[in-house]
Amino acid sequence: MSRGDIGVYGLGVMGSALALNLAEQGFDVAVSNREVGWIADFVAEAGPLAARLHPHSEMSDFVAGLKTPRVILFMIPSGVPMDDMIRAVTPLLEAGDTIIDGGNANFHDTRRRAAALATQGLHFVGMGVSGGETGARHGPSMMVGGTAQSWTQLEPMLRAIAARYEGDPCVAHLGPDGAGHFVKTVHNGIEYADMQMIAEAYGLMRFGMGMSASDIGAQFEAWNKGPLRSYLVEITGALLKYEAAGAPFVDHIRDAAGQKGTGRWTVIEALHMGQSASLIEAAIGARSWSSEKALRERLAAQYGGARGAVAVGLAQIEQALMAGRILAYAQGFRILRQAAQDYDWPLDFARIAQIWRAGCIIRSALLDDIAEAFEASGRGGQLLEAEVIADRLQGALPGLRAVAAAALGAGHPAPALNNAVSFFDSLRIASGTANIIQAQRDFFGRHGFERLDQGGQHHGPWWD
Ligand code: 6PG
Secondary structure: OOOEOEEEEOOOHHHHHHHHHHHHOOOOEEEEOOOOHHHHHHHHOOHHHHHHEEEOOOHHHHHHOEOOOOEEEEOOOOOHHHHHHHHHHHHHOOOOOEEEEOOOOOHHHHHHHHHHHHOOOOEEEEEEEEOHHHHHHHOOEEEEEOOHHHHHHHHHHHHHHOOEEOOEEOEEEEEOOOHHHHHHHHHHHHHHHHHHHHHHHHHHHHHHOOOOHHHHHHHHHHHOOOOOOEHHHHHHHHHOOOEEOOEEHHHHOOOOOOOOOHHHHHHHHHHHOOOOOHHHHHHHHHHHHHOOHHHHHHHHHHHOOOOOOOOOOHHHHHHHHHHHHHHHHHHHHHHHHHHHHHOOOOOOHHHHHHHOOOOOOOOEOHHHHHHHHHHHHOOOOOHHHOHHHHHHHHHHHHHHHHHHHHHHHHOOOOHHHHHHHHHHHHHHOOOOOHHHHHHHHHHHHOOOEEOOOOOOEEOOHHHO
Protein backbone atom coordinates (compact mmCIF):
# COMPACT_ATOMS: atom_id res chain seq x y z
CA MET A 1 0.00 0.00 0.00
CA SER A 2 1.46 3.39 -1.03
CA ARG A 3 0.88 5.59 1.97
CA GLY A 4 4.14 7.40 2.69
CA ASP A 5 4.06 11.17 2.07
CA ILE A 6 7.82 11.03 2.23
CA GLY A 7 10.51 8.39 2.67
CA VAL A 8 13.39 8.87 5.07
CA TYR A 9 16.39 6.65 4.39
CA GLY A 10 19.18 6.64 6.96
CA LEU A 11 18.14 6.35 10.58
CA GLY A 12 21.22 7.77 12.22
CA VAL A 13 20.95 10.68 14.64
CA MET A 14 19.72 13.26 12.12
CA GLY A 15 17.61 10.95 9.94
CA SER A 16 15.66 9.44 12.82
CA ALA A 17 15.07 12.87 14.39
CA LEU A 18 13.74 14.25 11.10
CA ALA A 19 11.52 11.19 10.58
CA LEU A 20 10.01 11.66 14.05
CA ASN A 21 9.55 15.38 13.43
CA LEU A 22 7.70 14.63 10.16
CA ALA A 23 5.54 12.00 11.85
CA GLU A 24 4.72 14.39 14.68
CA GLN A 25 3.55 16.95 12.13
CA GLY A 26 1.08 14.39 10.78
CA PHE A 27 2.95 13.08 7.75
CA ASP A 28 3.15 9.41 6.92
CA VAL A 29 6.81 8.51 6.74
CA ALA A 30 8.27 5.41 5.10
CA VAL A 31 11.54 4.60 6.83
CA SER A 32 14.48 2.44 5.93
CA ASN A 33 18.13 1.99 6.74
CA ARG A 34 21.14 0.14 5.37
CA GLU A 35 21.57 -1.80 8.64
CA VAL A 36 18.08 -3.26 8.62
CA GLY A 37 18.30 -4.25 12.27
CA TRP A 38 17.94 -0.59 13.28
CA ILE A 39 14.59 -0.12 11.59
CA ALA A 40 12.37 -2.13 13.92
CA ASP A 41 14.14 -0.73 17.01
CA PHE A 42 13.62 2.81 15.77
CA VAL A 43 9.89 2.28 15.21
CA ALA A 44 9.54 0.44 18.51
CA GLU A 45 11.04 3.40 20.37
CA ALA A 46 8.85 5.96 18.60
CA GLY A 47 5.92 5.56 21.02
CA PRO A 48 2.65 6.98 19.69
CA LEU A 49 4.42 8.31 16.58
CA ALA A 50 5.02 4.72 15.43
CA ALA A 51 1.58 4.73 13.82
CA ARG A 52 2.85 7.17 11.20
CA LEU A 53 6.15 5.39 10.59
CA HIS A 54 6.13 2.66 7.95
CA PRO A 55 9.22 0.46 8.11
CA HIS A 56 10.73 -1.28 5.09
CA SER A 57 13.86 -3.33 4.94
CA GLU A 58 13.96 -3.72 1.14
CA MET A 59 14.65 -0.67 -1.00
CA SER A 60 12.04 -1.76 -3.55
CA ASP A 61 9.30 -1.98 -0.87
CA PHE A 62 10.40 1.34 0.60
CA VAL A 63 10.05 3.05 -2.80
CA ALA A 64 6.79 1.24 -3.57
CA GLY A 65 5.43 2.41 -0.23
CA LEU A 66 5.51 6.07 -1.27
CA LYS A 67 2.78 8.19 -2.80
CA THR A 68 3.67 9.51 -6.25
CA PRO A 69 5.39 11.64 -7.27
CA ARG A 70 7.76 10.26 -4.66
CA VAL A 71 9.90 12.24 -2.27
CA ILE A 72 12.83 10.51 -0.57
CA LEU A 73 15.04 12.20 1.98
CA PHE A 74 18.44 10.57 2.29
CA MET A 75 20.29 11.19 5.55
CA ILE A 76 23.43 9.18 4.85
CA PRO A 77 27.15 9.98 4.78
CA SER A 78 27.98 12.37 1.95
CA GLY A 79 30.35 11.57 -0.89
CA VAL A 80 30.64 8.08 -2.37
CA PRO A 81 27.77 6.56 -0.29
CA MET A 82 25.39 9.12 -1.79
CA ASP A 83 26.48 8.31 -5.35
CA ASP A 84 26.10 4.57 -4.61
CA MET A 85 22.64 5.22 -3.19
CA ILE A 86 21.57 7.22 -6.25
CA ARG A 87 22.70 4.37 -8.49
CA ALA A 88 20.71 1.89 -6.40
CA VAL A 89 17.48 3.86 -6.13
CA THR A 90 17.07 5.55 -9.50
CA PRO A 91 16.03 2.38 -11.40
CA LEU A 92 13.09 2.18 -8.98
CA LEU A 93 11.98 5.79 -9.52
CA GLU A 94 9.88 7.50 -12.18
CA ALA A 95 10.09 10.89 -13.86
CA GLY A 96 8.85 13.58 -11.49
CA ASP A 97 10.18 11.91 -8.33
CA THR A 98 12.46 13.83 -5.98
CA ILE A 99 15.59 12.72 -4.17
CA ILE A 100 16.74 14.96 -1.31
CA ASP A 101 20.26 14.86 0.08
CA GLY A 102 19.97 16.28 3.59
CA GLY A 103 23.61 15.75 4.51
CA ASN A 104 26.51 18.20 4.59
CA ALA A 105 27.33 17.54 0.94
CA ASN A 106 29.82 19.41 -1.18
CA PHE A 107 27.73 21.64 -3.44
CA HIS A 108 29.79 20.67 -6.50
CA ASP A 109 28.59 17.08 -6.01
CA THR A 110 25.04 18.37 -5.65
CA ARG A 111 25.26 20.29 -8.91
CA ARG A 112 26.69 17.27 -10.72
CA ARG A 113 24.00 14.95 -9.35
CA ALA A 114 21.17 17.37 -10.08
CA ALA A 115 22.31 17.72 -13.69
CA ALA A 116 22.69 13.94 -14.15
CA LEU A 117 19.31 13.13 -12.63
CA ALA A 118 17.55 15.87 -14.58
CA THR A 119 18.31 13.91 -17.76
CA GLN A 120 16.08 11.15 -16.32
CA GLY A 121 13.34 13.59 -15.34
CA LEU A 122 14.23 13.26 -11.65
CA HIS A 123 14.59 16.15 -9.22
CA PHE A 124 17.63 16.24 -6.98
CA VAL A 125 17.40 18.56 -4.01
CA GLY A 126 20.43 19.55 -1.92
CA MET A 127 19.19 20.54 1.48
CA GLY A 128 21.36 21.94 4.25
CA VAL A 129 19.94 21.01 7.63
CA SER A 130 21.22 22.81 10.70
CA GLY A 131 20.52 22.45 14.37
CA GLY A 132 21.96 19.11 15.35
CA GLU A 133 19.79 16.36 16.78
CA THR A 134 17.50 18.64 18.81
CA GLY A 135 16.96 20.91 15.84
CA ALA A 136 16.15 18.02 13.52
CA ARG A 137 13.70 16.59 16.05
CA HIS A 138 11.91 19.79 17.06
CA GLY A 139 12.65 22.31 14.32
CA PRO A 140 15.77 22.70 12.19
CA SER A 141 16.76 25.54 9.89
CA MET A 142 16.76 24.23 6.32
CA MET A 143 18.46 25.66 3.24
CA VAL A 144 16.99 24.18 0.09
CA GLY A 145 18.43 24.03 -3.42
CA GLY A 146 16.53 22.38 -6.25
CA THR A 147 13.95 22.83 -8.95
CA ALA A 148 10.89 25.03 -8.44
CA GLN A 149 8.71 21.98 -9.09
CA SER A 150 10.27 19.92 -6.34
CA TRP A 151 10.01 22.88 -3.95
CA THR A 152 6.26 23.14 -4.60
CA GLN A 153 5.88 19.58 -3.40
CA LEU A 154 8.29 19.88 -0.48
CA GLU A 155 7.32 23.27 0.86
CA PRO A 156 4.31 22.26 3.01
CA MET A 157 6.24 19.43 4.67
CA LEU A 158 9.39 21.44 5.28
CA ARG A 159 7.51 24.47 6.60
CA ALA A 160 5.68 22.18 9.01
CA ILE A 161 8.84 20.69 10.51
CA ALA A 162 11.04 23.82 10.47
CA ALA A 163 12.06 25.90 13.45
CA ARG A 164 9.96 29.03 13.78
CA TYR A 165 11.13 32.54 14.45
CA GLU A 166 8.15 34.58 15.64
CA GLY A 167 5.96 32.23 13.62
CA ASP A 168 8.07 32.36 10.44
CA PRO A 169 9.32 28.88 9.42
CA CYS A 170 13.10 28.82 9.05
CA VAL A 171 13.23 27.19 5.64
CA ALA A 172 13.59 28.64 2.17
CA HIS A 173 14.11 27.62 -1.41
CA LEU A 174 17.34 29.49 -2.11
CA GLY A 175 18.00 28.55 -5.72
CA PRO A 176 18.64 25.58 -8.01
CA ASP A 177 20.88 22.53 -7.54
CA GLY A 178 23.79 23.35 -5.17
CA ALA A 179 22.48 26.67 -3.77
CA GLY A 180 21.16 25.16 -0.54
CA HIS A 181 24.27 23.14 0.20
CA PHE A 182 26.47 26.12 -0.61
CA VAL A 183 24.59 28.34 1.83
CA LYS A 184 24.87 25.59 4.47
CA THR A 185 28.61 25.41 3.84
CA VAL A 186 28.96 29.15 4.46
CA HIS A 187 26.75 28.77 7.54
CA ASN A 188 29.25 26.24 8.85
CA GLY A 189 32.16 28.53 8.04
CA ILE A 190 30.57 31.29 10.11
CA GLU A 191 29.90 28.68 12.81
CA TYR A 192 33.63 27.85 12.92
CA ALA A 193 34.61 31.54 13.17
CA ASP A 194 32.11 32.33 15.91
CA MET A 195 33.13 29.24 17.91
CA GLN A 196 36.80 30.16 17.59
CA MET A 197 36.28 33.75 18.74
CA ILE A 198 34.30 32.53 21.74
CA ALA A 199 37.14 30.12 22.55
CA GLU A 200 39.68 32.94 22.22
CA ALA A 201 37.63 35.13 24.57
CA TYR A 202 37.48 32.24 27.03
CA GLY A 203 41.27 31.84 26.80
CA LEU A 204 41.88 35.51 27.59
CA MET A 205 39.53 35.44 30.57
CA ARG A 206 40.85 32.17 31.93
CA PHE A 207 44.59 32.50 31.30
CA GLY A 208 45.00 36.27 31.00
CA MET A 209 42.55 37.55 33.60
CA GLY A 210 42.63 34.68 36.06
CA MET A 211 38.88 34.00 35.98
CA SER A 212 37.55 30.57 36.91
CA ALA A 213 35.73 28.48 34.33
CA SER A 214 32.44 28.80 36.19
CA ASP A 215 32.81 32.59 36.46
CA ILE A 216 33.47 32.73 32.73
CA GLY A 217 30.39 30.56 32.24
CA ALA A 218 28.37 33.06 34.27
CA GLN A 219 29.80 35.87 32.17
CA PHE A 220 28.72 34.17 28.94
CA GLU A 221 25.28 33.66 30.46
CA ALA A 222 25.10 37.36 31.27
CA TRP A 223 26.23 38.29 27.75
CA ASN A 224 23.57 36.01 26.37
CA LYS A 225 20.98 38.39 27.77
CA GLY A 226 22.38 41.29 25.73
CA PRO A 227 23.35 42.00 22.11
CA LEU A 228 25.56 38.88 21.96
CA ARG A 229 22.54 36.64 22.52
CA SER A 230 23.09 33.49 20.49
CA TYR A 231 22.98 29.74 20.74
CA LEU A 232 26.79 29.39 20.80
CA VAL A 233 27.22 31.92 23.63
CA GLU A 234 24.36 30.24 25.51
CA ILE A 235 25.83 26.73 25.31
CA THR A 236 29.32 27.98 26.17
CA GLY A 237 27.87 29.55 29.31
CA ALA A 238 26.15 26.29 30.16
CA LEU A 239 29.02 23.90 29.45
CA LEU A 240 31.56 25.92 31.45
CA LYS A 241 29.59 25.33 34.63
CA TYR A 242 30.00 21.55 34.64
CA GLU A 243 32.54 20.06 37.02
CA ALA A 244 34.03 16.60 37.46
CA ALA A 245 36.54 15.27 39.99
CA GLY A 246 36.79 18.71 41.58
CA ALA A 247 37.79 20.46 38.34
CA PRO A 248 35.89 22.22 35.56
CA PHE A 249 34.73 19.52 33.19
CA VAL A 250 36.30 21.32 30.21
CA ASP A 251 39.72 20.81 31.80
CA HIS A 252 39.31 17.07 31.24
CA ILE A 253 38.80 17.52 27.49
CA ARG A 254 41.90 17.20 25.28
CA ASP A 255 42.44 20.58 23.61
CA ALA A 256 42.60 19.23 20.05
CA ALA A 257 39.65 20.25 17.87
CA GLY A 258 38.08 18.02 15.23
CA GLN A 259 36.51 19.09 11.97
CA LYS A 260 34.64 17.30 9.23
CA GLY A 261 35.43 19.64 6.36
CA THR A 262 32.53 21.97 5.67
CA GLY A 263 34.31 25.00 7.17
CA ARG A 264 37.30 24.20 4.99
CA TRP A 265 35.08 24.10 1.89
CA THR A 266 33.94 27.65 2.63
CA VAL A 267 37.53 28.85 2.48
CA ILE A 268 38.37 26.77 -0.59
CA GLU A 269 35.34 28.05 -2.48
CA ALA A 270 35.98 31.63 -1.39
CA LEU A 271 39.52 31.41 -2.78
CA HIS A 272 38.29 29.80 -6.01
CA MET A 273 36.01 32.78 -6.52
CA GLY A 274 38.76 35.34 -5.83
CA GLN A 275 37.30 36.11 -2.42
CA SER A 276 38.70 35.51 1.04
CA ALA A 277 37.24 34.00 4.15
CA SER A 278 40.24 34.90 6.28
CA LEU A 279 38.39 34.85 9.61
CA ILE A 280 36.98 31.45 8.85
CA GLU A 281 40.39 30.28 7.69
CA ALA A 282 41.84 31.52 10.98
CA ALA A 283 39.34 29.32 12.79
CA ILE A 284 40.22 26.31 10.64
CA GLY A 285 43.93 26.93 11.13
CA ALA A 286 43.41 27.17 14.87
CA ARG A 287 41.61 23.80 14.87
CA SER A 288 44.34 22.23 12.75
CA TRP A 289 47.17 23.57 14.93
CA SER A 290 45.32 22.53 18.06
CA SER A 291 45.36 18.94 16.89
CA GLU A 292 49.19 18.99 16.77
CA LYS A 293 49.24 18.62 20.54
CA ALA A 294 52.53 16.72 20.79
CA LEU A 295 54.36 19.38 18.76
CA ARG A 296 52.79 22.13 20.89
CA GLU A 297 54.03 20.42 24.02
CA ARG A 298 57.57 20.27 22.64
CA LEU A 299 57.50 23.89 21.49
CA ALA A 300 56.11 25.03 24.83
CA ALA A 301 59.09 23.39 26.50
CA GLN A 302 61.49 24.91 23.96
CA TYR A 303 60.17 28.47 23.79
CA GLY A 304 58.16 28.74 27.00
CA GLY A 305 54.40 28.50 26.90
CA ALA A 306 53.61 31.24 29.38
CA ARG A 307 50.87 33.75 28.64
CA GLY A 308 50.90 37.11 30.35
CA ALA A 309 48.15 39.04 32.09
CA VAL A 310 45.81 41.00 29.84
CA ALA A 311 44.56 44.35 31.04
CA VAL A 312 41.20 44.57 29.33
CA GLY A 313 37.72 44.81 30.77
CA LEU A 314 34.92 42.32 30.30
CA ALA A 315 32.91 44.94 28.43
CA GLN A 316 35.75 45.16 25.91
CA ILE A 317 35.70 41.40 25.41
CA GLU A 318 31.96 41.58 24.84
CA GLN A 319 32.58 44.26 22.22
CA ALA A 320 35.35 42.22 20.62
CA LEU A 321 33.01 39.26 20.23
CA MET A 322 30.32 41.47 18.74
CA ALA A 323 32.65 43.17 16.27
CA GLY A 324 34.25 39.84 15.36
CA ARG A 325 30.86 38.28 14.79
CA ILE A 326 29.77 41.12 12.52
CA LEU A 327 32.97 40.82 10.51
CA ALA A 328 32.62 37.03 10.19
CA TYR A 329 29.08 37.46 8.86
CA ALA A 330 30.30 40.20 6.53
CA GLN A 331 32.81 37.75 5.05
CA GLY A 332 30.22 34.99 4.83
CA PHE A 333 27.74 37.18 2.97
CA ARG A 334 30.46 38.48 0.64
CA ILE A 335 31.13 34.87 -0.35
CA LEU A 336 27.42 34.26 -0.88
CA ARG A 337 27.22 37.38 -3.01
CA GLN A 338 30.09 36.19 -5.19
CA ALA A 339 28.56 32.73 -5.53
CA ALA A 340 25.20 34.23 -6.51
CA GLN A 341 27.02 35.98 -9.35
CA ASP A 342 29.28 33.13 -10.42
CA TYR A 343 26.59 30.44 -10.36
CA ASP A 344 23.70 32.69 -11.32
CA TRP A 345 21.75 31.86 -8.18
CA PRO A 346 18.97 34.19 -7.03
CA LEU A 347 20.20 34.15 -3.42
CA ASP A 348 18.06 36.35 -1.19
CA PHE A 349 20.44 37.47 1.57
CA ALA A 350 17.70 38.90 3.79
CA ARG A 351 15.84 35.59 3.62
CA ILE A 352 19.01 33.64 4.38
CA ALA A 353 19.54 35.78 7.49
CA GLN A 354 15.90 35.25 8.44
CA ILE A 355 16.03 31.46 8.21
CA TRP A 356 19.17 31.44 10.35
CA ARG A 357 17.36 33.19 13.20
CA ALA A 358 16.04 29.97 14.74
CA GLY A 359 16.86 26.29 14.65
CA CYS A 360 20.43 26.54 13.42
CA ILE A 361 23.74 26.57 15.27
CA ILE A 362 24.61 30.19 14.42
CA ARG A 363 21.25 31.66 15.44
CA SER A 364 21.82 34.98 17.14
CA ALA A 365 20.17 38.30 17.87
CA LEU A 366 22.48 39.93 15.33
CA LEU A 367 20.72 38.10 12.49
CA ASP A 368 17.69 40.32 12.97
CA ASP A 369 19.85 43.36 12.17
CA ILE A 370 21.47 41.54 9.26
CA ALA A 371 18.08 40.64 7.80
CA GLU A 372 17.00 44.26 8.21
CA ALA A 373 20.20 45.49 6.55
CA PHE A 374 19.66 43.31 3.48
CA GLU A 375 15.95 44.08 3.33
CA ALA A 376 16.96 47.73 2.99
CA SER A 377 19.89 47.26 0.61
CA GLY A 378 18.76 44.33 -1.52
CA ARG A 379 21.05 41.80 -3.16
CA GLY A 380 23.74 44.27 -4.12
CA GLY A 381 24.34 45.46 -0.58
CA GLN A 382 27.47 45.07 1.48
CA LEU A 383 26.72 44.31 5.09
CA LEU A 384 29.39 46.72 6.35
CA GLU A 385 27.69 49.62 4.57
CA ALA A 386 24.30 49.09 6.19
CA GLU A 387 23.56 51.73 8.79
CA VAL A 388 22.20 49.33 11.38
CA ILE A 389 25.36 47.19 11.14
CA ALA A 390 27.76 50.16 10.94
CA ASP A 391 26.31 51.59 14.16
CA ARG A 392 26.89 48.34 16.00
CA LEU A 393 30.36 47.87 14.53
CA GLN A 394 31.51 51.41 15.34
CA GLY A 395 30.42 50.88 18.92
CA ALA A 396 32.24 47.56 19.24
CA LEU A 397 35.49 48.27 17.35
CA PRO A 398 37.38 49.93 20.23
CA GLY A 399 36.85 46.77 22.28
CA LEU A 400 37.99 44.53 19.42
CA ARG A 401 41.17 46.58 18.92
CA ALA A 402 41.94 46.64 22.65
CA VAL A 403 41.39 42.92 23.05
CA ALA A 404 43.35 41.95 19.94
CA ALA A 405 46.25 44.21 20.95
CA ALA A 406 46.26 42.88 24.51
CA ALA A 407 46.25 39.29 23.24
CA LEU A 408 49.17 39.96 20.91
CA GLY A 409 51.13 41.79 23.59
CA ALA A 410 50.70 39.11 26.23
CA GLY A 411 51.23 36.11 23.94
CA HIS A 412 47.69 34.75 23.83
CA PRO A 413 46.71 33.18 20.53
CA ALA A 414 43.70 35.00 19.08
CA PRO A 415 43.98 34.32 15.35
CA ALA A 416 40.33 35.00 14.55
CA LEU A 417 40.00 38.20 16.57
CA ASN A 418 43.33 39.49 15.24
CA ASN A 419 42.24 38.66 11.73
CA ALA A 420 38.94 40.45 12.19
CA VAL A 421 40.82 43.70 12.90
CA SER A 422 43.04 43.33 9.83
CA PHE A 423 40.11 42.46 7.59
CA PHE A 424 38.25 45.55 8.71
CA ASP A 425 41.28 47.85 8.49
CA SER A 426 42.06 46.56 5.00
CA LEU A 427 38.59 47.47 3.79
CA ARG A 428 38.19 50.79 5.57
CA ILE A 429 41.22 52.58 4.12
CA ALA A 430 40.68 54.39 0.83
CA SER A 431 44.38 54.38 -0.05
CA GLY A 432 46.31 51.26 0.78
CA THR A 433 49.69 49.80 -0.05
CA ALA A 434 48.78 47.67 -3.07
CA ASN A 435 50.62 50.20 -5.24
CA ILE A 436 53.82 48.68 -3.84
CA ILE A 437 52.64 45.19 -4.83
CA GLN A 438 51.86 46.46 -8.31
CA ALA A 439 55.24 48.16 -8.60
CA GLN A 440 57.01 44.97 -7.46
CA ARG A 441 55.07 42.89 -9.99
CA ASP A 442 55.97 45.24 -12.76
CA PHE A 443 59.60 45.52 -11.62
CA PHE A 444 60.25 41.79 -11.68
CA GLY A 445 57.85 40.65 -14.35
CA ARG A 446 56.66 43.59 -16.48
CA HIS A 447 53.10 42.83 -15.32
CA GLY A 448 51.99 46.44 -15.79
CA PHE A 449 49.74 48.55 -13.62
CA GLU A 450 47.02 51.19 -13.82
CA ARG A 451 47.78 54.79 -12.86
CA LEU A 452 45.56 57.02 -10.77
CA ASP A 453 46.03 59.97 -13.12
CA GLN A 454 45.87 58.29 -16.55
CA GLY A 455 43.93 55.49 -18.22
CA GLY A 456 45.37 52.31 -19.73
CA GLN A 457 48.17 50.00 -18.65
CA HIS A 458 51.62 51.33 -17.75
CA HIS A 459 55.12 50.22 -16.85
CA GLY A 460 57.45 51.87 -14.36
CA PRO A 461 60.55 53.97 -15.11
CA TRP A 462 62.63 50.95 -14.11
CA TRP A 463 61.99 49.60 -17.61
CA ASP A 464 63.12 52.82 -19.43
C1 6PG B 1 24.79 22.29 12.02
C2 6PG B 1 26.26 21.94 12.11
C3 6PG B 1 26.53 20.55 11.69
C4 6PG B 1 28.00 20.19 11.65
C5 6PG B 1 28.61 20.14 12.98
C6 6PG B 1 30.00 19.52 13.02
O1 6PG B 1 24.52 23.27 11.34
O2 6PG B 1 23.96 21.62 12.63
O3 6PG B 1 26.97 22.80 11.26
O4 6PG B 1 25.99 20.37 10.40
O5 6PG B 1 28.11 18.94 11.10
O6 6PG B 1 28.66 21.40 13.54
O7 6PG B 1 30.89 20.16 12.18
P1 6PG B 1 32.45 19.91 12.39
O8 6PG B 1 32.62 18.48 12.76
O9 6PG B 1 33.09 20.23 11.08
O10 6PG B 1 32.85 20.83 13.50
